[in-house]
Amino acid sequence: MPTGSRKGAIVRQDLSQHSKRADGEYAKKLIDFAGRDEGTPLRLKVAYAHLVECMGNTHQHASQNPGEQTWWGSVFRDTRRHCDCFTFIDMGVGIFNSVELSTRLQIYKLTGFRRTQILKELLEGKIPSSTGQPYRGKGLPTIYRSGLDGKIRRLVILTNNVYADAARGEFLSLSCEVKGVILYWEVPHERS
Numbered sequence: 806m807p808t809g810s811r812k813g814a815i816v817r818q819d820l821s822q823h824s825k826r827a828d829g830e831y832a833k834k835l836i837d838f839a840g841r842d843e844g845t846p847l848r849l850k851v852a853y854a855h856l857v858e859c860m861g862n863t864h865q866h867a868s869q870n871p872g873e874q875t876w877w878g879s880v881f882r883d884t885r886r887h888c889d890c891f892t893f894i895d896m897g898v899g900i901f902n903s904v905e906l907s908t909r910l911q912i913y914k915l916t917g918f919r920r921t922q923i924l925k926e927l928l929e930g931k932i933p934s935s936t937g938q939p940y941r942g943k944g945l946p947t948i949y950r951s952g953l954d955g956k957i958r959r960l961v962i963l964t965n966n967v968y969a970d971a972a973r974g975e976f977l978s979l980s981c982e983v984k985g986v987i988l989y990w991e992v993p994h995e996r997s
Contacts, residue, residue, distance in 0.1 A: 821877060821878070821879040822834055822835055822877070822878050822879070823875055823876065823877040823878070824860070824875065824876065825864070825872055825873070825874065825875050825876070826860070826864065826872070827857065827860035827861040827863070827864045828860065829853075829857055831856075831860065831878065832853050832856035832857050832860065832878070833853065835852075835856060835878055835879070835880045835891070836849045836852060836853045836856075836880075838880055838882075839852070839880045839882060839889040839891075839992070848956075848992060848993070848994075848995075849889070849992060851951050851956045851957060851992070852880075852889070852891055852957065852990070852992050854947075855891070855893075855947075855948050855951070855957075855988075855990070856878055856891070856893065858944040858947065858948070859876065859878070859893040859895075859944075859988060860876055860878075861944075862895075862944055862986075863876040863895040863897060863986075866897070866898075866903045867895045867896075867897020867898060867903075867985070867986075868897050868898060873897075874895050874896060874897040874985075875895070875896065876893065876894065876895040877892075877893070877894045877895075878891070878892070878893045878894075879891070879892045880892075883991075886991075887993060887994040887995065888958070888991040888992060888993050888994060889991065889992045889994070890989070890990075890991050891988075891989065891990050891991070891992065892987065892988070892989050893986075893987070893988045893989075894985065894986070894987050894988075895985045895986050896984055896985040897984075897985050897986070898984075898985070899964040899965040899983070899984065899985055899986055900924065900927070900945075900962075900964040900965065900967075900986060901920055901923070901964065901965040901966075901967070902965060919978065920965065920966065920967045920978065921967055921969070921976035921977065921978055922976070924962065924964075924967050924969055924976060925969070925976050927945050927946070928945050928946060928948075928949040928962075928969070928971060929946065929949065930943070930946035930949075930950075948960060948988070948990070949971055952971055952972055952990070956992070957990040957991060957992055958972060958990070958991045958992075958993060959972050959989070959990060959991045960972055960988070960989070960990045961987075961988070961989040961990070962986070962987070962988055962989075963983055963986070963987040964983065964985070964986045964987070965982055965983060966978055966979045966980075966981065966982050966983065967979065
């Protein structure tokens with residue numbers, strides 16, 4: 806295949822959405838795009854839930870005033886690796902500068918926890934919501950668990966000065982601060 810015809814392959818196989826609202830219709834467009842040629846749309850149910858969760862988190866926590874930050878979501882249909890690659894980005898304050906987390910994170914820092922360790926504990930559900938409500942604070946742990954359960958693979962998070970490849974157990978401090986949050990995960994076309 807000539808190089809020139811390959812350049813358009815990503816454009817033809819990728820769909821991107823952006824907004825400031827948490828709206829299931831945006832997530833549905835991405836899911837419909839990813840599932841258009843596959844016979845098992847149920848495999849994408851978890852990705853839909855994760856997208857809506859990310860939108861809601863951005864709306865509520867990405868800035869001092871809810872609804873200020875724009876998010877971007879995209880899906881790339883990787884036919885070579887037989888998976889759909891989802892990316893969600895917001896340019897807000899990031900996980901560690903979230904108003905809801907900041908006070909508790911200060912306490913964790915005083916006890917010697919590094920941000921890499923804090924992110925790991927957040928993913929594992931060991932840091933409860935500051936609201937005390939049992940149904941809150943489940944977003945990141947739910948996404949992480951879906952990776953452990955094999956519903957998604959290759960969960961990667963980049964926020965503030967932390968890079969995490971959860972599936973590989975890699976949690977690294979970065980030398981510079983990144984604004985916002987980037988989440989990436991893959992949904993296999995056929996689960997084994």
